[in-house]
Amino acid sequence: MSLNALQLTLENNLEQHSATYLKVSQVIFQNPETGNNEYFASEQLTQLLTAQGFAVTRNVAGHETAFYAVKSSDKPGPTIAFLAEYDALIGIGHACGHNLIGTTSVAAAITLAQVLDQTGGRVVVLGTPAEEGGLAGPGGPKGNVKKRFVEAGLLKDVDVALMVHPAGKTRLTESTLANNHLYFHFYGKPSHAASAPHEGINALDALVLLYNGISVLRQQLPDGVRVHGIITNGGQAPNVIPEYASAHYYIRADSREVVESLEPRLRAIAEGVALATGARVEIDHQIGPRDFKLNSALDALLLEEFTAAGETVDLSPQKNKVSTDAGDISHAVPTAHPWLKIGPDDLIFHTVPFREAANSERGYQALIIGARVLARTGLRLLTDADALNHVKADFARQL
Structure with a gap:
């Protein structure tokens, strides 16, 4: 079967099931879960x-809400x-x-799987919860779940990993920041704030000094x-010297090495303010995502498919950076994480306007466009050995 015929099979299947995909996305939006x-x-x-027809394994990589799904052909070929990703933000x-x-991603996988009998190979979906990191839930520990997928060997036989993220502009994969979390816990001594403040040790004072010290x-x-960080507990009542206060901080930088080199400086501030106030400090550490390893050969394929789908791709220099645990995947296998327009150019992540765009007609149009682009890119990689080899060579050069 020719490439054009295979592409037509993808298009027809995606159109046939598009209403189902939109309904699932809408119901997930209406039931947000952190x-x-x-x-x-x-x-x-x-x-x-x-x-x-995918074989699905739930509760993988130490997370109850994670899953691994695979559909294979009888012919050898790439995976x-x-x-x-399907977690929501706290409060918004x-x-x-x-x-x-x-x-x-699920729509793209199902669509691509329709031609496996002709192309050979396998299609896999990695259901990765808790991309936003932060607090642990009943289903597993704190974030950076994709790192645990790598450690669990779930990327072992994968040739290429793909996803697309909604945004204000359609862009190719961009550099991201490595990120670690520090959780500061200060312990003091409670006392009446008016009649006996001298008998207390103010944990909040220590935390305020930490906040100011980091700002300096x-x-x-x-x-x-x-x-950057927030105060997660500043005491319980203004007439009681706070016995406990806490904060959660992120450290972000272009590489894991820079992040880890800065962490001792924040720890030193915390230990210093504890000494100054008489409080005791405990510091919890969470390893966050790695920086993203870009793959120009893979992005070149995506650019062709975005263009074929009628999308205008913004190729101007990158201005801002975020963090994502897809960075950990990109250090294990060639990975793409492009961006797809769902609203105005100035749309900002983690805001009410972005939430509204994610539930808009334009947002759901982007879902189908994204599935089409991902599925067709996957098809290119399944059928064009030279293209896949170029992607792998680009990845190998950066090891």
């Missing part, structure tokens, strides 16, 4: 895959993986559009480094 709590979303996506719902991401440190940090 990281490690995505039982409903995981079930919706795995039901789609099971109905289309193409699609990365599905699907303001990063993961209701679109998860369904787009920022002027001495290298370009491209981001350190």
Whole structure:
């Protein structure tokens, strides 16, 4: 069967099932679940895959809401993986559009699987919860789940991994920031704030000094480094000297090495303010995502498919950077993480306007466009050995 005939099979199948995909994305949007709590979303996506003949394994990589789905042909060939994310943000719902991401990847996988008998190979979906990181839920530990997929060997036989993320502009894969989390816990001594403040040790005072100390440190940090955090507990009542106070900080930089080199400086500030106030400090550490290893050969294929789909791709220099645990996947196998327009150019992640765009007509049109682009890119990799070899060579050069 010719490439054109295979592409037509993809197009027809995607059109046939598009209403189902939109309905699933909408119902996931209407039932937002934070990281490690995505039982409903995981079930919706795995039901789609099971109905289309995928073998689905749930509760993988130490996370109850994670899954691994595979459909194989009887012929040898490459393995193409699609990365599905489906967690929502705390307090603001699907303001990063993961209701679109998860369904787009599942739709692309199902679509591509229709031609496996002709192309050979395998199609895999990695259901990766808790991309937003942060607090643990009942379904598993804190974030950076994709790193645990790598450690569990679930990328072992994968040749290429693909996903697409909603955004204000359609762009190719971009550099991202490595990221670690620090959780600071200060312990003092409670006392009446009016009658006996001298008998207390104020944990909040220590935390305020930490906050200010880190703020002062920022002027001495290298370009491209981001350190930001929130106070997660500042005491319980104004008439009680706070016995406990806590904060959660991110350290972001262009590489894991830079992030880890900065962490001792924040720890030193925390230990210093504890000494100054008489409080005791405990520091929890969470390894976040790695930076993203770009693959120009893979992005070249995606550019062709975006263009074929009628998308205008913004090729201007990158201005801003975020963090994603897809970076960990990109250090294991060639990976693409392009961006697809769902709203105005100035759309900002993690805002109410972004949440509205993720549930808009334009957003759901982007879901189908994204599935088409991913499936057709996967088809190219299954059928064009030279293209796949170029992608692998680009990856190998960066090891």
